[in-house]
Amino acid sequence: MARVGLTPERLTLAGAELADEIGFDEVTVSELARRFDVKVASLYSHVRNSQDLRTRIALLALEELADRGAAALAGRAGKDALTALANVYRDYAREHPGRYAATRFRLDPQTAAASAGGRHAQMTRAILRGYDVIEPDQTHAVRLLGSVFHGYVSLESAGGFSHSAPDSQESWERILDALDALLRNWPEHPPR
Numbered sequence: 001m002a003r004v005g006l007t008p009e010r011l012t013l014a015g016a017e018l019a020d021e022i023g024f025d026e027v028t029v030s031e032l033a034r035r036f037d038v039k040v041a042s043l044y045s046h047v048r049n050s051q052d053l054r055t056r057i058a059l060l061a062l063e064e065l066a067d068r069g070a071a072a073l074a075g076r077a078g079k080d081a082l083t084a085l086a087n088v089y090r091d092y093a094r095e096h097p098g099r100y101a102a103t104r105f106r107l108d109p110q111t112a113a114a115s116a117g118g119r120h121a122q123m124t125r126a127i128l129r130g131y132d133v134i135e136p137d138q139t140h141a142v143r144l145l146g147s148v149f150h151g152y153v154s155l156e157s158a159g160g161f162s163h164s165a166p167d168s169q170e171s172w173e174r175i176l177d178a179l180d181a182l183l184r185n186w187p188e189h190p191p192r
Contacts (some may be wrong), residue, residue, distance in 0.1 A: 006036065008046045012056040019057055019098025024105070027098070029053055034076040054105055059115050061099035065092050066116040069123050079180040085123060086176055093153040100153070120146075131183040141148055141183065146178065 007049045014035060019027045028050040031134070072084040093100035107115060124142045133141050152175065155161060161168040161176040 006046055011043060011046050012060050015053050015057045016060055020096050024098040024101035055107060055111060058102040058105035058107060059176045061102040062116040062182050065103060066119040068092060073123055081130060082180055083176050085127060089149045090153050093157055097157060125128060125143060131186065133183060133186045137189060139185060
């Protein structure tokens with residue numbers, strides 16, 4: 001019999017909290033069972049295995065991050081929108097390092113297509129329309145922004161910028177200025 005009160009949703013949220021504490025890669029069904037002081041077998045009626053648990057955490061994190069991004073973008077355009085979305089990613093990574101790592105978890109194609117991951121690309125594309133970046137260059141620009149946001153956040157969270165001046169906040173602001181300038185002057189695609 002399953003322990004009263006344990007549901008897939010509750011276990012997913014507890015797994016996400018655990019990821020923030022010990023790291024996403026360390027989250028397992030066994031570790032979660034210890035948190036609830038139950039036998040591992042009692043969780044298998046709610047989650048199939050550690051892969052399933054990590055997938056659920058990734059889906060939760062993608063949804064949370066997309067909701068924050070949508071709220072931050074409401075009514076904004078241009079550099080204001082770019083900065084708002086960039087700061088959402090950076091702030092989320094600082095507040096929820098394990099969940100942020102979960103947003104990079106490889107999902108199977110069907111699960112990825114049904115996830116909030118598509119909302120992230122849509123939000124970035126909405127920003128790009130304010131800069132008049134059109135396809136096929138929108139895809140390149142989406143990838144550029146995602147790479148810069150994730151790369152900076154990952155290096156910063158690993159302490160990569162903590163040993164030298166200027167402060168990482170100053171660099172972040174300059175990078176956003178540079179991205180804004182790049183997007184305002186996006187190069188035309190050369191004819192083949």
